[in-house]
Amino acid sequence: MTVGLVVVSHSAKIAEGVVDLAAQMAADVRIVAAGGTDDGGIGTSFEKVQQGLSQAESGDGVLVLCDLGSAVMTAETAVEFVDDPAAAVIADAPLVEGAIAAAVSAQGGADLDTVRAAAEQASAPA
Amino acid sequence: MTVGLVVVSHSAKIAEGVVDLAAQMAADVRIVAAGGTDDGGIGTSFEKVQQGLSQAESGDGVLVLCDLGSAVMTAETAVEFVDDPAAAVIADAPLVEGAIAAAVSAQGGADLDTVRAAAEQASAPA
């Protein structure tokens, strides 16, 4: 299929909104929201990220986008618990802009490295 | 008071979530969500941005954060319709990361130029 995406945010709304937005330009890409704590508050949920990683994986790897440093740390921890950690990488990219660029790149059939590079080249709005 | 912020996104959820997140670290800053179209769809609303500009203004100016190029264009248009266009500037910054950095800077009492610089220096998650 294509590279999948997990959108890790401290806010469930942000994660869901980013998925809506990115999906508009990437109908065939698995993009999974992992936002907020387990009880819906502001924060990150290891379980949501873990589920996101497995839902987004369709055999071509997963790129993880994060909003704050603690989201990155949660995501890194979750990636270490995955069966094949090399199949999931965390982008050093801004959340919304990186997710859109990555989604469009994945939609075009790019591999994980290329999708990651697309996210990491995104900076301010294009 | 402090510099205010308007968060312009194609998604109402993203804009609201960014406001929730930024407000956590900036209790005294006016941060206004301007997300989605007038009927709640994906897109931008000139009216919402215009209202955001006036609600966020408390005398020290407003910084506008945007997600995509069309949000920037909508925001620029709205700023041109404001009474004192110099009091509202658009950040060349990623939406979530820029908003948080700007909110914390505004909370500390920084002026509009400084708040803008804080947003524009934010890139990937810190």
Added chain:
Amino acid sequence: MALNSQWVREWVARSAQYIADNRTELIRLDREIGDGDHGENMDRGFKAVSAKVTELPADASPSDILKTVATTLISTVGGASGPLYGTAFLKASQAVKDEDELDGAGIVALLQAARDGIVARGKAEVGDKTMVDAWTPAVRAAEDALAEGATEQQILSAAADAAKVGSEKTDPLIARKGRASYLGERAIGHRDPGSVSSALLLKAAAEVSP
């Protein structure tokens, strides 16, 4: 024959009709290299414009009508084309301020102002695969026609034809502005939707010109 506010009203009505007729096609084009809403955005905008223009007083000037078009598009389109076309019609309105009748020079000034508004707002250049690729050749063709002593109708027809050719020439381009710029080489082979809607608007302007 110089063009008056009646021409502007008919331009608006015909534009709304062409946009409605081409709604599905504009959606299809935007789905290929964008988010698929250009037809919806433009149709919502021009339906609102039609309604607003009908409500204007009978003695509204061309500038008044163009200003209503501008503010309505800005408020209702909801995509990049909203501020772009909105700014275009706003600048056009300012360019023909205080004129009840537009001669050839007035028409060219209107078109130039519209194009300059789009460029000021979107910062795209010719070749960036945007609506500028329709507007800039249209303005050039109108300027040339004016210099050759053409009628208002001929000026607008030259602009419309050039816009259509300019739009077709976006097919092989890589986009450097707007959403399609995310696609890189994958945009090649697809026509820019905004250039197509621009060509429709200019076609409408020419057709309703007496």
Added chain:
Amino acid sequence: MALNSQWVREWVARSAQYIADNRTELIRLDREIGDGDHGENMDRGFKAVSAKVTELPADASPSDILKTVATTLISTVGGASGPLYGTAFLKASQAVKDEDELDGAGIVALLQAARDGIVARGKAEVGDKTMVDAWTPAVRAAEDALAEGATEQQILSAAADAAKVGSEKTDPLIARKGRASYLGERAIGHRDPGSVSSALLLKAAAEVSP
């Protein structure tokens, strides 16, 4: 006296108590230079940890218990301190694998592994105004105490005291990691909340040591 799984269980229980007692204070500190949730995060985490550890079979090893602490914190804390402490306890669990009793060297290995886990996860250095400013002096003090032939209890007390001093020394610092790094000079004069919770955990470890 070498420390066994009973010590780990009591460490967990005392930690949960100290975190609950200091919930409001940790919230207050995090409100000054963060988002105000550190007390809530840690209290939620350690309440869950207490419950999970109670459910473990009676013959669970120190490593087993530490692993349960780790995975529970990772799953329940919801802030930066979740993956940080989670990784700390996970590495500690791996460091004492297969040991039923920890002598002084075992305790030092546990503390080193925890600290290294935090550094690996958060990439903070001493002086960055984070929990590392409590852990690194704690580990050094424990190493020194071990070299001087101290008892397990003395090693843990030395670590706890050093962690407290290290935490106090975060007051004048500018933060270079975590949320407080957004504040620049405004972080000066405030104690890092994570260093305070770290000092509490190490105090608990020392106090329950026989």
